[in-house]
Amino acid sequence: MRISNFPALFVSCLLLSAKVGADFYEGLTAYEAGDYGTAFRDWKPLAEQGDAIAQYNLGVMYYNGYGVLQDYKEAVEWYTKAAQQVYAKAQYNLALMYVNGEGVLQDNVYAHMWLNIASSSGDEDARTARDVVAKRMTTDQLAEAQRLAKECVEEDYKNC
Numbered sequence: 001m002r003i004s005n006f007p008a009l010f011v012s013c014l015l016l017s018a019k020v021g022a023d024f025y026e027g028l029t030a031y032e033a034g035d036y037g038t039a040f041r042d043w044k045p046l047a048e049q050g051d052a053i054a055q056y057n058l059g060v061m062y063y064n065g066y067g068v069l070q071d072y073k074e075a076v077e078w079y080t081k082a083a084q085q086v087y088a089k090a091q092y093n094l095a096l097m098y099v100n101g102e103g104v105l106q107d108n109v110y111a112h113m114w115l116n117i118a119s120s121s122g123d124e125d126a127r128t129a130r131d132v133v134a135k136r137m138t139t140d141q142l143a144e145a146q147r148l149a150k151e152c153v154e155e156d157y158k159n160c
Contacts, residue, residue: 024054031057036067047078055082056090063093063102072103083114084157091118092126099133108137112145113160117152 027042040061046054059078062071076097082090095114098107112133118126134142152160 024051027054027057031066036061040067047081050081050085052082052085052087052090055079055085056087056093059090059093072097074103076103080160083117084160086121086157088118088121088123088126091115091121092123092129095126095129099129108133109141109145109148112137112142113148113152116145116149117157117160120149120153 023042024046027039027046030036030038030042040058043054043057043061047058055078059075059082061067062075062078064070068074076094079090079094079097083094091114095111095118097103098111098114100106104110112130115126115130115133119130137145148160
């Protein structure tokens with residue numbers, strides 16, 4: 001399983017955000033034109049202010065090395081921030097980082113936990129990926145992943 005990058009995803013993300021401003025749209029236009037440096041400069045302040053879509057987009061940029069040096073650990077940090085705000089695509093991508101051991105130690109329990117959460121948040125791809133990961137896990141690991149997912153949700157996605 002690999003993290004994919006679909007520019008159309010950014011457009012659909014815009015429809016979901018109540019906090020989207022001119023800087024975000026300017027960043028999107030720059031991103032779509034391949035001007036990743038400008039997109040990064042426009043989105044980073046928004047991400048630092050807590051905008052989940054901007055955080056997710058920075059995660060994608062760090063994952064792919066668009067406008068920044070490729071850095072899986074930095075991608076994990078931005079995906080985590082967006083995932084904790086119940087942004088399903090960030091939850092899914094974070095899970096895949098655990099599946100592949102990119103920026104984190106490979107861990108099927110945490111991968112399953114985030115895939116389960118992303119699935120509950122509405123990400124269709126997460127269901128399929130969760131079932132694939134589950135086949136690699138023991139009964140005890142599955143129980144642990146489900147317990148962690150439940151705790152994560154109950155604690156409003158903090159300390160996941």
